[in-house]
Amino acid sequence: MRRILLKPRRDWLAKAEAVGFTWHHADGARYWDERACYAFTLAQVEDHIEAAAQELHQMCLALVGEVAGSEALMARLAIPEGARDLVAASWTAKEPSLYGRFDFGYDGAAPPKLYEYNADTPTSIYEAAVFQWLWLEDRIADGTFAADTDQFNSLYEKLVARFRGIFPAGGFVHFASDADHAEDRQTVRFLEDVAAQAGLEPKFVAVKDIGLDADGRFVDAEDYLIGAIFKLYPWEEIFRDDYAGEIAGSKARFIEPAWKAVLSNKGLLPLLWERHAGHPNLLEAYFDDDPKAAGLGRSYVRKPLFSREGANVELYDNGRRGRVLDQGYGAEGWVRQALSPPPRFGANYPVVGAWMIGDEPAGMGVREDRGRITRDRSRFVPHVILG
Template identity: 75%
Template sequence: MRRIDLTPRSDWKSKAEAVGFTWHHADGMRYWDERAAYAFTLEEVGGHIEPATETLHKLCLDLVDDAAGSDALMARLQIPEASRDLVAASWKRRDPSLYGRFDFFYDGEGPPKLYEYNADTPTSVFEAGVFQWLWLEDLIARGELPDSTDQFNSVHDRLAERFKEIFPNGGFVHFASDADFVEDRQTVRFLEDMATLAGLEPKFVPLKDIGLDADGRFVDQDNYIIGAIFKLHPWEEMLREPYAANIAGSKTLFLEPPWKAVLSNKALLPLLWERHPGHPNLLETYFDDDPKVERLGNNYARKPLFSREGANVELYKDGRKGRVLDLGYGEEGWIRQELKPPPKFGANYPVIGSWVIGDQPAGMGVREDRSRVTRDRSRFVPHIIEG
């Protein structure tokens, strides 16, 4: 694994916008960054990252199975009591999952280590599945990379296949997000395109426009019943909304399904460690109120259960806390994880995002930052597999 400097294409912005990648900058800061790429060997990807993704996916599903039969585990996961039957029933039906993203420490030397699992509403799927592949094809065509150069990336094709697996007879599927947040809307637009490739008829509905009819069914802005919906909105928030009581009786198929509430918060991490202590793909992790946190000493990462994009993550080195992006998370509880900063390449700290679609590893993306905590403005840097 190495970081290589490259010259950006002079027309990369127009190419990005031509395919709908309009959030290549955020608040004037570069998000897509092709001034560099991370180069991997086939062994690093096929022998380390891909099998770690497959292994951890199976461990996570085993944990969901445990939680579905345990009120104590549901409570530890901060799933509201009124919604625990909903979550358990979703798993017992094996409601289908579309995708998720594991975030790994990886330095090319040892096994990947799980930082967290974005199991419910992961973004960066378009840039991982489409734009970095178009970048690779372009550089090969220009002679700037050898023809033998590859990428760990079947995200686009697997998403279309997965929609077909979930809806083998086609049909009508709603897609929902915040219509005013560009990245979310364009991410959902991409997934609508994948559904169309699978023979489905997608329809977008803004989250704020979803309502209930007299029979307790969710309906869209035109009062059409929502029979199936992909929602870019996290379960930890949905289960705390006034409409949560209507979810079970709505007969709606949700992507992601309610059982993803077990995996989409960081309580997952100490529960996995408790079941698989010493596992090569896990970091030592405990709940904040567990006396065993003392084993971590003065070096650890303290994380709220529900935070996203690095918010309120506290890094302690020799007992001293680093800078924190405070967005108010933490009332739901905390975990402490072994301190394992990303490897440093120059001034940059990369984190590997490894995608699982259905039950299969499907590709990866690299986010880097000059901070040791990956945040929403951290840059997306393409990767290659050297031939």
């Protein structure tokens, strides 16, 4: 694993705009950053990253089955009592999943270590699936890389196939997000395009415009019935919304399904450790109120059960707490995870995101930051496979 410095393409910004990649900067700072790339060997990708994602995915599915049958475990994960039957029923019905992203600390030598699983509402799928591939094609064309240079990236093709697998008869599917959040809206727009390639008819609805008709069915702003919906809106918030009690009777099919609430919860980390202590791809982890948590000593990471993009994550290094991005998370509980910072390349700390499409590893993206916690403004850096 290497970080290679590169001169950006002169027209990269125009190319980004031309294909709808509009969130290439955040508050004036680069989000997409092609001044460097990360190079991996094929063995690192296949034997480490891909293999870890596949094995962890199976471990996660086994855990969902256990949690779905346990009131105590659902309570431990702060899943509201009124939502527990919904979670269990979605698992029993084998409701299908579209995608998820494991975030790993990985230095190219030691086994990847799981930081968390973005299993419900992961973003960065467009830049991973499309824009970094277009970047590679350009860099091959201009001679930066040899013609046989590759990426770990079959995301677009597998997304199309997965949509077809979930909806074999085609049909009408709603797509929902916050319409005013640029990254979320563009992520959903990309998935609408993928769904159309799979033969579906996508229709966008802003989350705030979803309503309920007289028969208890969800409808959009134009009163079209919502029979199936992809929602870039986390289950932990849906469970606490006004319409939470109407979900079971709505007959709507949700992507991601309600059982994904088990895996998008940071409580997944201590539950996996409890069942697979010492696994090479796991970090030691406990619920914050577990007496065993003290055994992590003065160096650990404290995470809320629910948070986004590094918000409210507390990093303790020999007792000293790093800077915290406080966005009000933590009321439902916390976990502690052994401190294992990402590797350092110069002034940069990369985190490898390994994507699952359905049950298959399908690609990866690398995000880096000057700090040891990946946040919403951390840069996306493309990758290549060399050797």
